[in-house]
Amino acid sequence: MDNIQIQNTSKVIVAEQLTKTFGHFTAVDNISFEVEKGEIFGFLGANGAGKTTAMRMLCGLSIPTSGKGFVAGFDIYKQPELVKKNIGYMSQKFSLYDDLKVWENIELFGGIYGMKDKEIRLKTDELMHILNFENERNKLVGSLPLGFKQKLAFSVSIFHNPQVVFLDEPTGGVDPITRRQFWELIYDATSKGITVFVTTHYMDEAEYCDRVSIMVDGRIEALDSPKNLKMHFDAKNMDEVFQQLARKAKRVDS
Amino acid sequence: MKQLMSFIRKEFYHILRDKPTMLILLGIPIIQIILFGYALTTEVKNTQVAVFVPTNDEATQRIVEKINASAYFDVVKYIHSSKEIQPTFNDAKAKLVVVFEDHFAQNLRRTGSAHVQLIADATDPNAATSFTFYASNIIASYQKELMAESKNPYQIIPEVKMLYNPQMIGAYNFVPGVLGMIMLLICAMMTSIAIVREKEMGTMEVLLVSPMKPIYTILSKITPYFVLSCVNFITIMLLSVYALKVPIAGSFLSLVVVSLLYIFVSLALGLLVSTLTSSQQAAMLISGMGLMIPVMLLSGMIFPIENMPIALQWFSKIIPARWYISAVKSIMIQGLGITSVLKEVSVLGFMSLVLVAISLKKFKVRLE
Numbered sequence: 001m002d003n004i005q006i007q008n009t010s011k012v013i014v015a016e017q018l019t020k021t022f023g024h025f026t027a028v029d030n031i032s033f034e035v036e037k038g039e040i041f042g043f044l045g046a047n048g049a050g051k052t053t054a055m056r057m058l059c060g061l062s063i064p065t066s067g068k069g070f071v072a073g074f075d076i077y078k079q080p081e082l083v084k085k086n087i088g089y090m091s092q093k094f095s096l097y098d099d100l101k102v103w104e105n106i107e108l109f110g111g112i113y114g115m116k117d118k119e120i121r122l123k124t125d126e127l128m129h130i131l132n133f134e135n136e137r138n139k140l141v142g143s144l145p146l147g148f149k150q151k152l153a154f155s156v157s158i159f160h161n162p163q164v165v166f167l168d169e170p171t172g173g174v175d176p177i178t179r180r181q182f183w184e185l186i187y188d189a190t191s192k193g194i195t196v197f198v199t200t201h202y203m204d205e206a207e208y209c210d211r212v213s214i215m216v217d218g219r220i221e222a223l224d225s226p227k228n229l230k231m232h233f234d235a236k237n238m239d240e241v242f243q244q245l246a247r248k249a250k251r252v253d254s
Numbered sequence: 255m256k257q258l259m260s261f262i263r264k265e266f267y268h269i270l271r272d273k274p275t276m277l278i279l280l281g282i283p284i285i286q287i288i289l290f291g292y293a294l295t296t297e298v299k300n301t302q303v304a305v306f307v308p309t310n311d312e313a314t315q316r317i318v319e320k321i322n323a324s325a326y327f328d329v330v331k332y333i334h335s336s337k338e339i340q341p342t343f344n345d346a347k348a349k350l351v352v353v354f355e356d357h358f359a360q361n362l363r364r365t366g367s368a369h370v371q372l373i374a375d376a377t378d379p380n381a382a383t384s385f386t387f388y389a390s391n392i393i394a395s396y397q398k399e400l401m402a403e404s405k406n407p408y409q410i411i412p413e414v415k416m417l418y419n420p421q422m423i424g425a426y427n428f429v430p431g432v433l434g435m436i437m438l439l440i441c442a443m444m445t446s447i448a449i450v451r452e453k454e455m456g457t458m459e460v461l462l463v464s465p466m467k468p469i470y471t472i473l474s475k476i477t478p479y480f481v482l483s484c485v486n487f488i489t490i491m492l493l494s495v496y497a498l499k500v501p502i503a504g505s506f507l508s509l510v511v512v513s514l515l516y517i518f519v520s521l522a523l524g525l526l527v528s529t530l531t532s533s534q535q536a537a538m539l540i541s542g543m544g545l546m547i548p549v550m551l552l553s554g555m556i557f558p559i560e561n562m563p564i565a566l567q568w569f570s571k572i573i574p575a576r577w578y579i580s581a582v583k584s585i586m587i588q589g590l591g592i593t594s595v596l597k598e599v600s601v602l603g604f605m606s607l608v609l610v611a612i613s614l615k616k617f618k619v620r621l622e
Contacts, residue, residue, distance in 0.1 A: 059463045081465060089463040093456025099271045100264060111260025112464045140271075157460075166463075 010037045012164050012195040013058060018067035020053050027053040029218035035197060038190050042209030043199040046246050050218040051199050052168065059166055060084050072163040088157035088165035092172055095153050098142030102133065105141055106156055113160035127155055147178035151185060158189050165189065167198040171205065183208050203239040214245050221245050257466055261474035269478050279444065283436045283486045287493045290428040301385045304331040304348035306339065311359035317396050321352065326388045339373060349375045350385055367409040386414045429494045430582035431555030434575035436486050438520045438549055443541035445479050445524030450537040468617055476521050483517050503589030512585065512595065515602045516578040522609035529616035549575040577601045
């Protein structure tokens with residue numbers, strides 16, 4: 001019994017039969033899963049499979065039609081404000097301001113999450129050091145290369161030390177080397193106890209996740225560690241697993 | 255509060271770093287006032303005049319000479335029948351036709367009064383007002399000379415007739431008009447573009463996921479444009495008072511109050527546009543076509559509302575600028591107090607309530 005108790009509190013994301021319908025269209029169909037603290041949870045699916053909608057519900061951006069969800073211990077339906085305070089978010093579109101300087105972007109988001117000025121200053125120094133960004137501090141973000149921007153965007157999304165960070169296709173359009181570096185940042189974050197929820201369509205990235213769920217037509221068709229999935233589907237890599245599942249999809253783009 | 259402050263600061267960075275746009279926004283009112291004030295108005299020098307003298311006598315000769323001698327007029331044509339008056343305008347040979355009555359000098363001597371008609375082409379109403387005014391003055395000065403020569407009271411009655419634009423928009427009409435347009439441009443168009451840009455860039459999503467309250471997002475988006483509008487309001491006021499010599503006849507405070515109300519309505523409109531569109535181009539199109547053009551054409555800024563077909567007159571009632579311009583005219587030009595523009599104020603107030611209610615509701619819906 002004790003064991004179960006501990007398990008419950010260590011679950012940072014809990015989805016129970018989450019469903020979202022738009023008119024007659026069921027974007028997310030009755031999905032249930034749990035994500036452990038400090039885990040990297042990969043959320044895969046073809047375009048239109050419903051992963052963005054599911055993620056939006058978990059972030060408090062969209063209200064579920066039915067089902068329950070808990071993020072960072074708060075009810076996404078009843079306490080969206082508390083959920084928002086305890087999560088970070090990085091969208092597939094670039095999520096910083098091009099016409100603000102690096103430090104101004106950091107200061108802005110620190111301010112939005114209610115951090116103290118002094119704390120912001122200290123953490124900014126620290127971050128600039130870790131990212132080796134000291135020379136870029138006063139540059140406009142728009143003038144940085146895409147890889148830099150994405151690393152910065154990720155660092156900003158976890159700047160306020162959230163319990164969970166949601167990454168919506170964070171590495172789109174980035175070269176493999178930068179992608180690799182980006183994943184190192186993600187591992188760093190998990191070592192600090194931050195849970196990472198990431199959607200991606202790069203199957204090599206799926207291999208980096210602790211566990212992966214694959215959505216097809218609004219439902220979760222498979223959920224396990226990459227290793228177990230490959231074994232179960234008798235596949236050489238995650239791409240093959242994905243192909244086998246995605247072939248079943250009936251809807252194309254929504 | 256800290257949240258709000260960091261966000262407002264960010265909005266100012268956006269605007270201050272976009273130097274071209276900022277220069278345009280601050281420059282537009284200056285350019286418009288100068289254009290409307292100098293280039294586009296009453297260039298009455300050497301206005302071409304045609305004269306119709308049925309009975310040539312000493313008095314008519316003197317008046318025609320005096321008109322011709324003035325720097326404002328050139329007498330270019332003598333016409334010989336009243337039928338020629340209309341064609342003279344049509345050929346654009348003259349802007350003003352001076353028509354003396356039959357036996358002008360005789361009437362003046364015998365009855366002490368005579369009539370002269372000033373028929374003006376009022377297509378450009380500002381110019382027409384000015385030159386008929388000058389012409390009347392010249393005639394009045396002749397009358398004075400006559401009075402000085404003899405003891406008999408003489409009276410020449412000039413009768414002004416404006417062709418094509420009998421309503422005559424006031425000469426200073428454009429100051430309220432420019433005010434109405436600029437405020438709308440900055441508040442509605444720029445605000446909507448600024449909000450939609452966040453949507454387009456994807457940063458809106460990040461803001462919506464953050465604990466930042468939507469109302470804060472809106473407030474901080476609005477603040478810099480509000481400040482910018484106030485700067486423009488002051489610029490326009492200074493220019494019109496010192497450069498154009500259009501005095502503020504009424505209370506400055508009432509003017510400020512009405513303007514703040516109008517700014518508020520415009521901001522709410524901008525907000526509404528931003529909730530209806532998802533690209534900057536669309537926002538610009540809607541505010542350009544949907545707001546600017548009706549304001550220019552239907553608010554009474556350029557064309558008098560009274561001359562419009564009934565349907566358009568009705569339509570003009572839903573244009574906030576119409577009410578604002580009318581209120582500013584009353585206060586600024588006519589010098590009336592705020593009590594005389596209560597109707598305009600309450601219409602604007604009502605509009606702002608409705609707009610804010612709709613756009614806040616829309617903004618919430620989009621969150622889901």
